[in-house]
Amino acid sequence: MIALSLALAASARAEELLPYTIVNDGIPASLTGAPGDVARGRALVLARTTTCILCHSGPFPETRFQGDLAPDLTGAGNRWSASQLRLRLVDASRFNPDTIMPSYYRADGLVRVGRNFAGKPILSAAEIEDIVAFLATLRD
Amino acid sequence: MISWRAIAVATLFAVAPALLAGEIPPDARRSGYTFMGPDTRAMQDDDTSNPGMLFVLDGEALWAKKTGSANRACADCHGDARSSMKGVAARYPAFDKAIGRPVTLDQRINLCRADHQQAAPLPYEDRELLALSAFVAHQSRGIPITAGDDPQAKPFVAQGRALFMQREGQLNLACTNCHDDNFDKRLAGAPITQGQPTGYPLYRLEWQTLGSLERRLRSCMTGVRAQAYDYGSPELVALELYLMSRARGLPMETPAVRP
Numbered sequence: 001m002i003a004l005s006l007a008l009a010a011s012a013r014a015e016e017l018l019p020y021t022i023v024n025d026g027i028p029a030s031l032t033g034a035p036g037d038v039a040r041g042r043a044l045v046l047a048r049t050t051t052c053i054l055c056h057s058g059p060f061p062e063t064r065f066q067g068d069l070a071p072d073l074t075g076a077g078n079r080w081s082a083s084q085l086r087l088r089l090v091d092a093s094r095f096n097p098d099t100i101m102p103s104y105y106r107a108d109g110l111v112r113v114g115r116n117f118a119g120k121p122i123l124s125a126a127e128i129e130d131i132v133a134f135l136a137t138l139r140d
Numbered sequence: 141m142i143s144w145r146a147i148a149v150a151t152l153f154a155v156a157p158a159l160l161a162g163e164i165p166p167d168a169r170r171s172g173y174t175f176m177g178p179d180t181r182a183m184q185d186d187d188t189s190n191p192g193m194l195f196v197l198d199g200e201a202l203w204a205k206k207t208g209s210a211n212r213a214c215a216d217c218h219g220d221a222r223s224s225m226k227g228v229a230a231r232y233p234a235f236d237k238a239i240g241r242p243v244t245l246d247q248r249i250n251l252c253r254a255d256h257q258q259a260a261p262l263p264y265e266d267r268e269l270l271a272l273s274a275f276v277a278h279q280s281r282g283i284p285i286t287a288g289d290d291p292q293a294k295p296f297v298a299q300g301r302a303l304f305m306q307r308e309g310q311l312n313l314a315c316t317n318c319h320d321d322n323f324d325k326r327l328a329g330a331p332i333t334q335g336q337p338t339g340y341p342l343y344r345l346e347w348q349t350l351g352s353l354e355r356r357l358r359s360c361m362t363g364v365r366a367q368a369y370d371y372g373s374p375e376l377v378a379l380e381l382y383l384m385s386r387a388r389g390l391p392m393e394t395p396a397v398r399p
Binding site: 048051053054055064065066067068069100102103110111112113114115116117120122 | 306308309310312313317321322328330332362366367
């Protein structure tokens with residue numbers, strides 16, 4: 001009885017995150033099964049609440065408020081495949097265990113997460129797909 | 141055998157150097173002041189344009205005002221703050237023997253109110269508490285920070301250091317990731333400083349008022365989407381103590397101005 005209810009509780013919590021499969025250094029398949037939207041992806045990367053622009057800069061002439069804690073995103077689509085970009089966003093610590101880049105699609109192994117954010121990934125699967133679609137267009 | 145020796149050597153290295161890995165050497169420590177633009181510096185430098193000085197003046201009046209059912213003023217016990225409070229804030233948070241742990245300047249003020257004035261405690265970020273705290277800390281302006289030197293404070297400094305190094309929140313970032321590893325860089329275009337607590341309570345243009353170090357730490361925690369510690373909690377006091385010991389030797393600036 002107890003084991004069953006624990007299993008149910010665990011699956012209810014895991015429901016937030018869609019399952020994905022890592023192949024080599026990427027996630028080849030879309031998290032949602034559908035391709036992302038490039039324009040929405042660009043808007044998301046530029047939104048401060050998404051947090052990318054706090055650390056990164058990129059080809060965004062309309063804003064002065066860009067970070068320099070991380071590489072410029074210009075040309076990211078040349079350097080990385082969509083599959084690699086997807087894994088980088090889902091869990092950048094797979095590439096570099098000491099990275100400061102947050103894992104955007106992870107909700108476990110975190111400490112003292114704020115009440116409003118607990119148990120949730122930073123971005124939804126659909127948002128990740130939009131951003132991947134946009135980053136893939138960043139070619140020199 | 142070999143592993144025991146390795147452990148002994150490792151322990152030696154962990155204890156021997158005054159400076160722990162990843163920490164900023166004394167001659168490279170810089171106040172947030174040095175990261176600011178000329179206009180904000182000028183505002184801090186000139187007492188007639190520094191908005192924090194209004195709080196210091198309020199604090200001076202409160203220092204002399206009789207309060208509580210004991211009907212006593214701070215000045216009745218401590219006399220002229222210019223001499224009696226000189227250098228005090230540079231040693232805070234300080235170990236309190238009666239309580240057995242460190243207390244912040246704000247907490248000390250409230251302990252004096254309770255024990256010697258029989259007055260109700262002032263709430264955190266209350267204007268009167270900030271004013272008194274600014275007035276007392278102002279008497280240390282220019283004096284090098286020595287907080288955390290007291291051997292009894294050491295375990296709490298260590299606790300604060302562990303919290304500083306701990307990744308937390310939904311963004312999974314530690315204080316050290318920004319303030320040790322990335323100062324001088326820009327977060328969304330704004331400079332990241334070393335997070336040295338030299339000027340508190342200080343006037344932050346973004347807040348449009350004076351605020352405590354605890355307020356600042358809580359907003360950094362909220363920024364990484366962590367659950368901020370409560371005002372006055374042992375964790376915040378330990379972090380404050382660690383930050384002050386990390387700023388050892390830097391002169392106090394209260395009331396500082398920050399963007």
